[in-house]
Amino acid sequence: MEEVNDDFRQRIYALVAQIPKGRVMTYGQLAALAGSPYAARIVGGIAHWGDPDLPWQRVVMKDGSLAPGYPGGTAGHAEALRVEGVAINDEFKIENMAERLWRPPHPDQNSLL
């Protein structure tokens, strides 16, 4: 039953790995999708200690701010996102955050349009 903990991390990996280039997801959203809406901080922890091969640069704060613990600081994170095609303001915040936010596909919802 405790596998939920283990799954939590696994789900975060899966979700992050599925984030399309040019899109971003918030820690809280990832946590919620993983099963714990209040474990946003944990996602940050996993991002720091988790698999470095995953595109953690696409994981940002709900406010559109970038991760302070990212290699190189917010500046490094901003630059990484610019490469992804994401526009970053001089305030190191994502422009049109709502549009950049990636919404994971529904399990069995047929996309009709």
Add this chain to the structure above:
DNA sequence: ATGCTGACAGGAG
């Protein structure tokens, strides 16, 4: 096994 920490989020001043 326990405690402290933290790449967050939300509410209040």
Add this chain to the structure above:
DNA sequence: ACTCCTGCCAGCA
């Protein structure tokens, strides 16, 4: 608009 405080939960030592 910005800053400060609180809550929350898994990971790490």
